Amino acid sequence: VRKRPLFEKEESVKLEYDVVSCIDEHTVTLHNCLYQADLKRPLISHLSCKFARIFDEGADNEFVYKNSGSQQMVLNACRGGLSTMFMFGQTGSGKTHTMTSIESRAAKDIFQNIPEGSSVTVSFIEICGKHVFDLVPPRRTEIRLRDAGKNTVILEGAESVAVDDADRLIEIARQSHTRRKTETTGANDVSSRSHAVCRITITKPGDSGTGSLVLVDCAG
Template sequence: INVYARKRPLFDPEKKRGEYDVVSVKSGSTAVVHNCQMHADLKRMFVKHCAYTLSGGVFDEDAQEHDVYDRSAAPLVAGTLKGGVGALFMYGQTGSGKTHTMENIEKHAIEALFVGDGAAAGAKSIKVSYFEIAGKACVDLLQPGRVEIRLKELFEEQGDALTGQMEVELMGAKEPVVTSASDLKKVIDEGKSRRQTSATQCNASSSRSHAVMRLTVTLSDGSMGRLTLVDCAGSERKEDNTHHNEKQRKETAEINASLYALKECVRFRRLKFSGARNSNVHVPYRNSPLTRVLAECFVREDAGVAVIGTMSPASIDTEHSLATLKTINAIGGNEDS
């Protein structure tokens, strides 16, 4: 499991509002949030410097898109082209650059699968699934009319015993097979046009669902690999609910619950496979539709998993950035700094 963070630039409108940069990146591996707080006398202020060192590294605001891809996603693509499975998911506050980062990772992954590494590895075709998870519902983004998908677990058998290998079948999903980068891009664009967004206090066009893209690659030798990319719904604090209507508050509760389930599954997977192995550890992937979709990455030891937490540097978003770093730091198995 590799954990990364990415800091976006401070935008001009934020500067004009008087916002200032509260996030520093040290040596490409540590993010420091400079949290301005008040003393108990409510008269004097002080700055608490909260540092988080992440296993994968930290990208600053000047990081190039290809660098982010090469370090975080390229190893997962390479594993997929060898018949493995991998998942990358974006986590962070609404407006922190999640979707922007994911779109660029998608772009580079498509190029690698069809033009670069894919051609060398003998990728024949790719079956693509694209759907959103809103609450407990999985809705196909490749069909009109908000068609719901059912998740069915399939376990691999060897004789009379289960091997421990499994996958989740998407019952009722439209899963076109594409043979070119341009065809795959068209499918993705179609899905994105159907994704649910709504205005929130944080962002005028906030994603209120998790978008999941599954790319199942058929190789020339007949073997198959799978890459799953998840653009999580924007994580928001309980305090933000004061600006939401009842429907939005329910959505936020469901989003936060699924993100918590995801965090727990990654944590239990780490306990199961790293260090002193414990085969008795059960990864609770059935706790949410999001974690069920990613189940094979939690139960297979050879699966690759990466998480990128995105941060806004604006002073008004200090608590959000701290919460993101705290969450992804815990996923990586570290205590708070």
């Protein structure tokens, strides 16, 4: 769980207040302003929740990447494993901000840790309700998802681009994010209206194994 800092516009409004307190690395407390049964006297209800790891508003992207399990999942994919990360939260909570930073760091770690002679490919799609679009081409192209059995899915019609270095991988991810469907909401000027799925496939030399890293930035 990661708490973002208050935006400047939130701090400038007198009626806004911080309702989340990170107590320690595993506990977060939510403060809910309510009224007594007479609907006249105010009260504040406090709800504490436990999680595997809490990051307060002072934690930077590098710290989150190294201490949330993200880096370990990337290295697992480099060794031939399957790793999947979901970024989930309400609009304006910082999902895409965190995910794009993970993508950049993951790209660098991949090319620093894969065996020499490995190949890396990337595909990037978005899921909008019942429709799926390829975000790699300059123009969003609708594609199909097909169940291939054995818990695998084929992105029918989607481009899978071979990349030779971290910079190219980061650039494809950055461009793909700009093609996502967004709308303006009260909390976010560019709220994502789709689930973005970045799939990075690592094939070891001589077809000695394949690793996969799937990064999902949920709508909101």
